[in-house]
Amino acid sequence: MTLLNATLLLSSLLSFLLVFSPTFTVSTVLFQSFKWESWTQEGGFYNSLHRSIDDLSNSGITHVWLPPSSQSAAPEGYLPGKLYDLNSSKHGSEAELKSLIAALNQKGIKAVADIVINHRSYERKDEQSGLYYFEGGTSDDRLDWDSSSICSHDPNFIGTGNKDTGDGFEGAPDIDHLNPRVQKELSEWMNWIKSEIGFSGWRIDFVKGFSSSITKLYVQNTSPEFAVGEKWDDIKIGGDGKLDPDQEEHRSALKQWIEESGGGVLTAFDFTTKRILQTAVVGELWRLRDSQGKPPGLIGIMPETAVTFVENHDTIRIDPWPFPSDKVLLGYVYILTHPGTPCIFYTHYMEWSLKDSILKLVAIRNKNGISSTSSVLIKAAEADLYLAMIDEKVIMKIGPKLDLGTLVPSDFALAYSGLDFAVWEKQ
Numbered sequence: 005m006t007l008l009n010a011t012l013l014l015s016s017l018l019s020f021l022l023v024f025s026p027t028f029t030v031s032t033v034l035f036q037s038f039k040w041e042s043w044t045q046e047g048g049f050y051n052s053l054h055r056s057i058d059d060l061s062n063s064g065i066t067h068v069w070l071p072p073s074s075q076s077a078a079p080e081g082y083l084p085g086k087l088y089d090l091n092s093s094k095h096g097s098e099a100e101l102k103s104l105i106a107a108l109n110q111k112g113i114k115a116v117a118d119i120v121i122n123h124r125s126y127e128r129k130d131e132q133s134g135l136y137y138f139e140g141g142t143s144d145d146r147l148d149w150d151s152s153s154i155c156s157h158d159p160n161f162i163g164t165g166n167k168d169t170g171d172g173f174e175g176a177p178d179i180d181h182l183n184p185r186v187q188k189e190l191s192e193w194m195n196w197i198k199s200e201i202g203f204s205g206w207r208i209d210f211v212k213g214f215s216s217s218i219t220k221l222y223v224q225n226t227s228p229e230f231a232v233g234e235k236w237d238d239i240k241i242g243g244d245g246k247l248d249p250d251q252e253e254h255r256s257a258l259k260q261w262i263e264e265s266g267g268g269v270l271t272a273f274d275f276t277t278k279r280i281l282q283t284a285v286v287g288e289l290w291r292l293r294d295s296q297g298k299p300p301g302l303i304g305i306m307p308e309t310a311v312t313f314v315e316n317h318d319t320i321r322i323d324p325w326p327f328p329s330d331k332v333l334l335g336y337v338y339i340l341t342h343p344g345t346p347c348i349f350y351t352h353y354m355e356w357s358l359k360d361s362i363l364k365l366v367a368i369r370n371k372n373g374i375s376s377t378s379s380v381l382i383k384a385a386e387a388d389l390y391l392a393m394i395d396e397k398v399i400m401k402i403g404p405k406l407d408l409g410t411l412v413p414s415d416f417a418l419a420y421s422g423l424d425f426a427v428w429e430k431q
């Protein structure tokens with residue numbers, strides 16, 4: 005081949021890629037960049053993550069979820085008080101955070117803020133009147149509230165606002181989200197961390213603490229590029245060899261929450277999939293097919309709104325939610341080949357030796373164009389074998405069963421395998 009021919013071929017290849025690249029969407033992959041103890045990171049959490057950015061770029065990770073960044077009564081950030089004060093966080097300063105997000109953005113990675121607005125730490129209590137006062141952390145009076153911003157009927161912190169529209173929180177006053185000033189000033193603050201600090205989206209903490217219309221309001225007022233809500237309900241797992249009807253209710257509640265509060269970019273963590281998956285991988289893989297032949301979690305009924313995950317900073321600490329640690333990779337084989345938007349957990353990626361395996365699976369996902377809406381055909385769901393075909397392009401199995409019979413057609417070639425799992429690609 006002459007040089008001219010080679011150049012022509014290359015340029016036509018390039019124009020082909022340019023013309024067709026818009027249809028070639030890379031799957032959104034979320035990374036939870038922290039664990040519960042990350043605030044103790046020597047030299048600062050933001051700085052530490054900043055040093056890992058080269059590691060995250062080219063990984064296929066598109067969005068990084070950061071811990072709550074405001075001044076907080078608890079070091080992890082989940083009891084925020086002065087929301088505009090990003091210099092008192094145990095994770096690092098406002099300048100370090102901005103620099104981290106700018107560096108992520110430069111690599112094409114977006115930052116997702118952890119939005120904790122159900123409750124808020126007060127600055128002082130007037131013992132005589134019993135009134136509480138909050139401070140926003142600015143020189144003006146933004147977010148400087150009093151007891152009128154606290155829900156009435158909060159048993160621990162008596163407020164004079166409206167009745168709570170959701171579940172109560174014990175550790176700090178529940179904020180009255182029906183108060184127009186609360187709505188306005190929290191929306192402004194969220195828009196500030198978007199425009200000033202560089203966040204693109206939201207992970208909304210404890211959305212059970214207020215009604216779905218409240219979530220809808222904040223999402224509408226702030227137009228995030230990505231948003232996921234933490235609606236974490238208990239789930240009963242039946243032990244009698246059958247799917248428990250409660251599981252259907254569990255994912256239906258997620259679906260209903262999305263329908264009431266969504267309509268746009270909003271998604272929900274798929275706690276149903278997480279809890280069933282961690283039970284299934286211990287010799288009960290039959291659990292991974294529902295009565296309609298679909299995956300049993302939110303991904304089986306509304307995959308475009310489901311954020312799948314194996315573990316997070318809370319579940320790893322709270323029984324009965326921790327994933328069996330020796331089966332974690334099987335969890336990733338499932339979520340990274342299945343529909344939904346997968347979320348990778350800090351500890352698994354950074355601390356356990358799973359990074360290379362996770363990266364191989366993300367690469368297979370992207371190479372085959374697996375997306376949040378991909379189709380799943382479940383070919384086997386038995387105690388020791390789960391085998392499914394995704395988009396007629398990828399076949400995966402988890403479970404120790406070795407004899408697969410004719411389940412994998414000969415035009416599929418092994419792409420990656422390990423203990424109790426395998427992934428094939430169509431040739």
Ligand SMILES: *[C@@H]1O[C@H](CO)[C@@H](O)[C@H](O)[C@H]1NC(C)=O
Pocket residue numbers: 088089090091097098099141142
């Ligand atoms: C935080 O520190 C930065 C300088 O690093 C400053 O510009 C900003 O105003 C400070 N914010 C607060 C709330 O003190």
